[in-house]
Amino acid sequence: xxxxxxxxxxxxxxxxxxxxxxxxxxxxxxxxxxxxxxxxxxxxxxxxxxxxxxxxxxxxxxxxxxxxxxxxxxxxxxxxxxxxxxxxxxxx
Amino acid sequence: xxxxxxxxxxxxxxxxxxxxxxxxxxxxxxxxxxxxxxxxxxxxxxxxxxxxxxxxxxxxxxxxxxxxxxxxxxxxxxxxxxxxxxxxxxxxxxxxxxxxxxxxxxxxxxxxxxxxxxxxxxxxxxxxxxxxxxxxxxxxxxxxxxxxxxxxxxxxxxxxxxxxxxxxxxxxxxxxxxxxxxxxxxxxxxxxxxxxxxxxxx
Ligand SMILES: [Zn+2]
Numbered sequence: 381x382x383x384x385x386x387x388x389x390x391x392x393x394x395x396x397x398x399x400x401x402x403x404x405x406x407x408x409x410x411x412x413x414x415x416x417x418x419x420x421x422x423x424x425x426x427x428x429x430x431x432x433x434x435x436x437x438x439x440x441x442x443x444x445x446x447x448x449x450x451x452x453x454x455x456x457x458x459x460x461x462x463x464x465x466x467x468x469x470x471x472x
Numbered sequence: 473x474x475x476x477x478x479x480x481x482x483x484x485x486x487x488x489x490x491x492x493x494x495x496x497x498x499x500x501x502x503x504x505x506x507x508x509x510x511x512x513x514x515x516x517x518x519x520x521x522x523x524x525x526x527x528x529x530x531x532x533x534x535x536x537x538x539x540x541x542x543x544x545x546x547x548x549x550x551x552x553x554x555x556x557x558x559x560x561x562x563x564x565x566x567x568x569x570x571x572x573x574x575x576x577x578x579x580x581x582x583x584x585x586x587x588x589x590x591x592x593x594x595x596x597x598x599x600x601x602x603x604x605x606x607x608x609x610x611x612x613x614x615x616x617x618x619x620x621x622x623x624x625x626x627x628x629x630x631x632x633x634x635x636x637x638x639x640x641x642x643x644x645x646x647x648x649x650x651x652x653x654x655x656x657x658x659x660x661x662x663x664x665x666x667x668x669x670x671x672x673x674x
Contacts (some may be wrong), residue, residue, distance in 0.1 A: 381588055384514040384618040387506075428509055432554050432634055432654055435509040442510065444590075449658035451671040456658030 388437070391425035397434060397448055398422075401455055410466040415443030417463070422446075484631055494558050495665035501557040506619045508638070509653065515588045515639055516616050522607060522624070523642040526578045534572070536623070539607065542567045549629035551636075552665035564627055566584060566608030569600040580645035584652060585626055588639040592660070593652035595628065597645060604630055607640060632663040632670070 391407055399404040408421040418440040425436040425445055433449035438461070447458040459465070494500065517536040524532040534542075544565050551559045583600055585593050599605065608627040609616050616622030621638025628635050634654050655661050660669040668674060 381513045381515050385514040386511040387508070388511070430505075431507050431509045432659060434658060437510060444510075447657040448651075449654070449671075451658060454658065454671070454673075458657040458674075 387430060388426040388428050390426055391421065391423040391436060393427045393429055393445070394422055394425070394434060394436060394448070397450060397455075400450075401457065402465060404469070406465075406467070408468055411445055412463040412465075413438040413441060413443055413445060414461050414463040416441040422465075478592050492560065494532055494591075495552055496668045497670075498552055498556055498558040498665065501559055504559060504562075504620065505553070505555075505557060507553065507555065507620075507633075509591060510589055513589050513639060515623055515641075517623050518528075518624055522572075524572065524575060524576055525642065525644045527580045527645050527647050532572075539567060539609070541625070542571055547627070547629075547638055549627070551610070551629055551633050552583050554632040554634055554659065554663065554665075554670050558665075563612050564606065564608045565610035565613075566606035566624070566627060568603060568625065569605040569607070570603065572607065573600065576645075578648060582646045582649045584641060584644045584646060584650055585635075585637045586642045586644065587637045588641050591637055591639070591652065591653050593635050593637050594650055595631065596649075599628060599631065600643070604628060630664070632633070632660075632665055634659065635663055 388425060395407045409421055409422050411422055412419045415438060417471055418438060424439055426439050428435040433447055436446035443461050445461040449456040520536045522534045545566050545568050548563050551562055580597050583595055583597050605671055606627045607624050609624045611620055624640055626637045626640045651661060658671055659669055660674055663669050
């Protein structure tokens with residue numbers, strides 16, 4: 381298999397949809413890939429938006445890190461490809 | 473073989489009072505939008521294979537030449553995407569799953585479809601039978617392009633288009649239903665456009 385085309389945007393495309401769910405800006409959170417272990421900001425994920433939902437993939441290994449589906453009365457966030465998310469918080 | 477209309481559509485679609493009837497919530501489009509959950513891959517036909525694995529682990533394998541040697545059909549079908557566009561009277565060529573499953577000994581109730589690139593989608597085994605599903609390799613008389621899932625994709629037009637997996641590589645038959653890529657992230661397990669089964673709970 382070789383790459384034919386790759387129509388993605390960066391993780392900043394997740395800012396609005398995630399702001400609907402979380403009280404903080406999630407694009408500056410650091411995610412760790414459950415596939416390859418690489419760490420990086422949510423804003424650096426590869427986001428495929430021409431799909432039934434938003435699909436965010438690891439820029440290193442293509443593993444699906446996040447699936448976000450917005451229905452009329454629910455949002456589904458599937459994070460099984462993300463081992464952890466470190467979310468910057470205001471100092472207490 | 474001539475044009476075949478999916479039996480699921482007969483009597484439910486068509487022109488009524490000059491209006492084309494669409495499933496609820498859908499709008500008509502003339503172009504063919506490309507939706508994808510990842511990079512578009514070019515899968516060469518010389519290494520392509522399609523494998524059906526039964527619930528007992530028995531494998532049935534076809535390479536590209538073997539697929540081409542099977543009798544094909546030219547279904548004309550309507551496509552309904554869960555993102556609300558519908559495209560009518562699309563022309564395909566492919567091998568019916570009835571042909572591929574003919575020699576497969578199974579009592580499975582469910583099927584999980586696998587694609588090159590890792591995509592999956594689930595459906596009841598019955599929905600692959602009776603002229604409802606094809607491994608399609610031509611669209612509009614031309615080889616299916618990678619953007620639209622070539623060299624071959626599943627075509628199950630009686631369900632929302634996310635079930636018609638692009639870059640199809642195999643089907644695993646199972647006793648239990650397991651949700652696929654979108655079915656595990658909020659989309660409906662079955663996805664009948666005429667009952668508007670978009671999301672879980674619809
Ligand atoms: Zn990774």
